[in-house]
Amino acid sequence: MCVFAFAKAYSQTSQDSTKVYKKRVLETTEVDFLSSYYSQDGDNAAVSGGIGTEELTDVTGTFVVSIPLNDDDVLTIDAGVSAYTSASSSNVGPFDDGPADPFQASSGASASDLWANVTGSYSHSSDDRNDIWSAKISVSTEYDYFSAGVGGSYTKLFNEKNTELSVSGNVYIDTWNAIYPTELRPFGEGGNGLNNRLFTQNTITGNTNYAPRFSEFADEGRNSYSLGFGFSQILHKNVQGSLALDFVQQQGLLSTPFQRVYFGDVADSFIDNFQLADAIERLPDSRFKVAVGGRLNWFLNETFTVRTFYRYYFDDWGINSHTASIEIPVKITDKFTLYPSYRFYNQTAADYFRPYEGALSTDEFYTSDYDLSEYSANQFGFGVSYTDIFAKAHLWKFGLKSIDLKFYQYDRDTTFSSSIITTGFKFVMD
Amino acid sequence: MMKKIIMLTMITCFFSSCVVVKEYEKVNINDPDMALADKKCDRNVTTAHSYREAAVGANGGKTGGGCGCN
Numbered sequence: 001m002c003v004f005a006f007a008k009a010y011s012q013t014s015q016d017s018t019k020v021y022k023k024r025v026l027e028t029t030e031v032d033f034l035s036s037y038y039s040q041d042g043d044n045a046a047v048s049g050g051i052g053t054e055e056l057t058d059v060t061g062t063f064v065v066s067i068p069l070n071d072d073d074v075l076t077i078d079a080g081v082s083a084y085t086s087a088s089s090s091n092v093g094p095f096d097d098g099p100a101d102p103f104q105a106s107s108g109a110s111a112s113d114l115w116a117n118v119t120g121s122y123s124h125s126s127d128d129r130n131d132i133w134s135a136k137i138s139v140s141t142e143y144d145y146f147s148a149g150v151g152g153s154y155t156k157l158f159n160e161k162n163t164e165l166s167v168s169g170n171v172y173i174d175t176w177n178a179i180y181p182t183e184l185r186p187f188g189e190g191g192n193g194l195n196n197r198l199f200t201q202n203t204i205t206g207n208t209n210y211a212p213r214f215s216e217f218a219d220e221g222r223n224s225y226s227l228g229f230g231f232s233q234i235l236h237k238n239v240q241g242s243l244a245l246d247f248v249q250q251q252g253l254l255s256t257p258f259q260r261v262y263f264g265d266v267a268d269s270f271i272d273n274f275q276l277a278d279a280i281e282r283l284p285d286s287r288f289k290v291a292v293g294g295r296l297n298w299f300l301n302e303t304f305t306v307r308t309f310y311r312y313y314f315d316d317w318g319i320n321s322h323t324a325s326i327e328i329p330v331k332i333t334d335k336f337t338l339y340p341s342y343r344f345y346n347q348t349a350a351d352y353f354r355p356y357e358g359a360l361s362t363d364e365f366y367t368s369d370y371d372l373s374e375y376s377a378n379q380f381g382f383g384v385s386y387t388d389i390f391a392k393a394h395l396w397k398f399g400l401k402s403i404d405l406k407f408y409q410y411d412r413d414t415t416f417s418s419s420i421i422t423t424g425f426k427f428v429m430d
Numbered sequence: 431m432m433k434k435i436i437m438l439t440m441i442t443c444f445f446s447s448c449v450v451v452k453e454y455e456k457v458n459i460n461d462p463d464m465a466l467a468d469k470k471c472d473r474n475v476t477t478a479h480s481y482r483e484a485a486v487g488a489n490g491g492k493t494g495g496g497c498g499c500n
Contacts, residue, residue, distance in 0.1 A: 036474035040482075060474050160450050228487070232466050237455045242466040246487030293488030295466050299458040307463065313485035321485035329463040337463065347484050371482055383471075387462075404471040410478075420478055424471030 025125045026068040029429040031398060034062040034080070034422070042370070042416035045088040045102065047181075049260040049277065050356035050368030052102025054416060055087035072127070078119040085112045091274075092258045093182040095198060100274035110179060110258070115142040119149075130157045144257075147174040155230075164242075166230035176220040178257035183276045184214045204276070207267035213279045213361060222252035238299040248289040255283040261354070261368050263361040279359075281367035283352055289315040293323075305329045318351035319372070327381075339383035339406060346376040370414065381408040391428050398427035 042054035062080030069075055087105030094100040105111065121136035132155040140147045153168035180188065186196035194210065204210055225248070232242035260277035262268070269276040293311035300306060306328055313321040325343035332338060350372040352365040359366035383406030391399025404424040411417045451459065458464065467490050468476060476491035 032470055034471055034473060038474070038478055062473075064470065160452065162450050226487070234451045234456070234459055236449075237451045238458050240459055240464060240466065244488040244490075248487060289487065291485065291487030291489075297464045297466065299461060299464055305461065305463040309489065311485065311488045313487065315484070317484075319484045321483070323485060323489075331463075345479075345483060345485070350484070372484060377483075381475075404469060406471060406475075408475055416482075418478065418482070420475055422471045422474050424469070426470075 022071050022127060023129075024068055024071045025123075025129070026066055026074045027428075028068065030066045030401075031427040031429075032062075032064040033425045033427075034060070034064065035424075036060045036420055036422040038418065038420040040416065040418035042412075042414065043103075044356075044368075044370040044373075044415060045091070046256070046259040046281070046367070046369035046371070047088045047091050048094075048102035049262040049275070050354075050358075050370060051275075052091060053087045053105070055105065056084060056089075057086075058082055058084040072125050074123050076119075076121045076123075078117075078121070080117050082115040082117075083112070084115075087111070089113075089258070092179060094274045095182060095202060095271060099272040101272065102274055113143045115140065117141075130161070131155070132157075144177045144179050145174065146177070147172055149173070153228075162234040164230070164232040166228075168226075168228040168230070170224075170226045172224040174222040174224070174252075176217075176222065176253050176257060178217055178220050178253075180214075180216065180257055180280065181260055181277045183210075183271070184212055184280065187212055187214045188216045198271075202271045205270045207269045210269040210276055212277055213263075214277075217253055217255070217257060220253050222250065222254065225249045239297070241294065241296040244291075244293045246289075246291045246293075248287075248291075250287045250289075252285060254285060254287055255281050255367070256369070259367065259369055261359050261366050262357050263359055264357045265360050265362075278361065279366070281369060282365050283367055284317070284365060287315055287317055289313065303331050305331075313347075317372075319347055319349070321345070321347035325379075335386055335388060337385045337387070339381070339385065341379075341381035341383075341408075343379040343381070344376070345379070347374065349374040370416065373414070375412045375414050375416075377410060377412045379408055379410040381406060383407065394430075395427065397430050399430060400425065401428050402426040 038058040040054060040056050044050050045052035045054045060080060060082040064076065064078045066074055066076045090106040090111035091102060092110040094106045096106050117138065117140035119136055119138035121134060123132060123134035125132045135152045138149040149170060149172040151170035153166060155164060155166040157164050183198060185191060186193050186198065226246060228244065228246045230242065230244050234240045257280060259281045261279045261281050262275060263278040266278050291311055291313040296308045298306045309325045311323040323345045325341065327339060327341035330338045352367050353372045354366050354368055356368055383404060385402060385404045387402040388400065391401045393400040406422045409419050476489065480486050480491055
């Protein structure tokens with residue numbers, strides 16, 4: 001009996017003496033509040049077939065809460081809303097009030113919408129922190145779109161944590177609640193065509209024998225599958241870089257149901273100043289995308305850091321694209337950092353893109369969405385960040401660790417331009 | 431395509447042949463501005479790009495789903 005008691009006591013002592021200190025993956029609960037105000041304008045609205053205002057404003061607010069469940073596991077809840085008002089999408093139904101005009105906003109129901117999203121993710125790290133598994137589930141909804149997603153990733157660190165390899169996968173199962181341009185709805189299944197009140201109470205000018213090519217989409221589902229590979233490497237005590245390779249396969253309804261198209265070989269019909277749609281955009285029901293990108297960051301000195309990014313993208317719709325950006329954080333004090341940045345982007349046009357009146361009624365696929373046209377864009381940005389590593393300022397039990405404020409101006413070589421102001425507040429629990 | 435794969439392999443070999451930086455030498459590497467990802471407050475900028483541009487992926491942002499974009 002004494003021998004067993006001694007053996008047990010020795011065993012416990014032995015275990016205690018070899019216990020290794022394990023740093024928590026996340027020391028305490030962290031809360032990020034992110035918000036942004038976005039505005040854009042241009043003269044090539046896809047809703048009105050490549051002509052008309054693209055004016056849109058969007059306000060977002062998001063909470064990201066990361067909770068350490070134990071030394072190894074972290075649960076993150078990411079919940080946000082985004083509210084937009086859009087002169088462009090208001091013209092899905094441009095005949096609600098006053099003279100219809102593609103360059104004027106309408107008071108239609110589609111003038112605004114609310115997007116809401118909740119994502120929950122869970123990550124687990126091995127004792128030596130060289131293996132990290134994560135899984136996530138997400139749901140988002142807006143008036144005409146619902147999405148549910150699941151994903152996971154695995155990351156392996158080795159070479160004394162100088163090298164990192166990762167693989168990730170995501171699946172999104174989405175469903176449209178298709179909204180069609182007002183003037184096309186009477187030509188859908190069960191519609192009464194030109195006998196509809198829209199046409200009896202308004203006068204069609206131009207081609208009065210208005211006969212659009214329209215049928216509702218039978219399948220409103222859209223599935224997206226992505227597979228990503230990552231590799232990062234510390235190159236020097238002041239330099240590190242990464243490579244990423246993403247494959248995405250999309251299937252289903254890839255057209256946007258409320259985007260009009262005007263055919264060049266069909267006579268034009270109008271109500272007021274608004275040209276009636278000849279059709280809605282038609283795009284293939286599958287798309288395969290490949291993106292390969294790299295980052296290289298260089299800690300020049302205590303004041304300057306250089307952050308660079310490059311990406312090459314192509315897909316089977318005929319689009320090739322290059323993205324390059326540089327950001328140079330400048331630490332002006334131990335609490336404040338400035339973030340000047342520049343980003344260049346260009347893309348070739350999709351095979352199916354046609355400008356206003358460029359498509360023909362004999363074409364199989366067509367779109368006048370200028371987001372799928374050929375263009376180049378320049379973006380200039382500037383930001384400032386405040387960081388207090390001691391998180392002295394408090395809001396209830398949370399200390400304020402950092403505040404970020406950034407502004408970006410984005411200009412295409414077409415008529416489109418946009419700007420965005422973003423803010424981020426980071427709190428840590430005491 | 432083959433050239434691209436060879437180029438990628440060479441870059442990968444170049445990366446992995448570098449000296450090992452010890453934990454105590456990673457003060458600068460661990461600076462928040464050295465992170466190999468965008469800052470969280472830039473997330474909505476990346477989302478705006480994914481709405482307005484054809485290209486997505488390879489930047490840590492969304493590659494599809496969740497909205498009517500792309």
